[in-house]
Amino acid sequence: MIEAKEVSLxxxxxxxxxxxxxxxxxxxxxxxITGPSGSGKTxxxxxxxxxxxxxxxxxxxxxxxxxxxxxxxxxxxxKKIGPVFQELKLVPGRSAMENVMMGIRFLDxxxxxxxxxxxxxxxxxxxxxxxxxxxxxxSWGEAQRVSIARAIARNPGLILADEPTxxxxxxNAINILNILTSFRQKNTSVVVATHATHLIENQKNxxxxxxxQGNISIEKRGDEA
Numbered sequence: 001m002i003e004a005k006e007v008s009l010x011x012x013x014x015x016x017x018x019x020x021x022x023x024x025x026x027x028x029x030x031x032x033i034t035g036p037s038g039s040g041k042t043x044x045x046x047x048x049x050x051x052x053x054x055x056x057x058x059x060x061x062x063x064x065x066x067x068x069x070x071x072x073x074x075x076x077x078x079k080k081i082g083p084v085f086q087e088l089k090l091v092p093g094r095s096a097m098e099n100v101m102m103g104i105r106f107l108d109x110x111x112x113x114x115x116x117x118x119x120x121x122x123x124x125x126x127x128x129x130x131x132x133x134x135x136x137x138x139s140w141g142e143a144q145r146v147s148i149a150r151a152i153a154r155n156p157g158l159i160l161a162d163e164p165t166x167x168x169x170x171x172n173a174i175n176i177l178n179i180l181t182s183f184r185q186k187n188t189s190v191v192v193a194t195h196a197t198h199l200i201e202n203q204k205n206x207x208x209x210x211x212x213q214g215n216i217s218i219e220k221r222g223d224e225a
Contacts, residue, residue, distance in 0.1 A: 001027045001158065001189045002048060007057035009043055009214075017043035019214035020057070025207070027157075028187040030180075034197050035211035041193040042086075044211070045160050048191065049081060050074045062157060079107050082151030084161035084180075088143055090135045096122060096146045097131040103150035121153035122146075125179055141172035148179055159183060161192045165199060173199055181206075 002025035009018040017040045025031055033041045046052040047059055050066050059066040064077050090099050100118040109117060122131050125145040135143055144164060151159055161180060165173035177199060180190050184205075200206065208219040 001025050003060045005058050007054045010055045016214050021216050028184050029189050031191045031207045033193040033209045039211040040214045080157045082156035082159045084151050084164050086162045088147045092136045095132045100150045100153050104154050117153040121149035125149045159190045
């Protein structure tokens with residue numbers, strides 16, 4: 001699913017975001033990326049999504065190598081990835097349903113499929129009753145679930161979430177993580193960058209990538225957790 005070999009990422013200002021990392025993420029794997037601010041969590045997500053390119057080393061996602069040369073191939077790959085951004089990027093003045101539909105309108109779905117996928121996604125995140133509510137009238141937790149619905153409506157093979165529990169209370173944060181990890185049952189890989197390590201203390205069958213100054217350590221947690 002995801003394979004990084006000897007990958008480094010250095011920004012133009014000289015900042016070393018990723019330092020010679022090696023990483024493999026399998027199909028249906030639930031992965032949490034943890035670490036302090038500035039440790040490289042978001043940079044790793046951007047690398048997987050193809051928003052950043054490695055300074056050295058190779059990154060493959062779903063069998064496709066991330067590079068700057070095959071733009072059309074990268075666009076095709078991104079269609080299979082459901083991103084959940086830290087900034088929700090919802091469109092005010094539009095309903096929850098419209099926002100989810102807008103998120104998949106450029107994909108290879110018919111109008112009928114777009115409406116069905118959007119409705120199904122809102123149902124999965126428990127927001128069918130809010131489908132026609134304007135997003136500015138939703139709570140933060142509801143708006144976050146709309147953001148997740150927009151990501152999963154494209155039927156992705158991979159979900160990437162950047163701090164999806166930010167600004168949420170404990171119960172809502174746990175709810176968001178439960179929604180995301182439920183997609184393991186569909187063999188969808190889920191990669192979540194989070195600083196809220198207390199939320200994953202009791203989770204089983206997960207991988208934790210701990211980051212510090214661009215370096216990583218990896219813990220595989222099984223049923224005994």
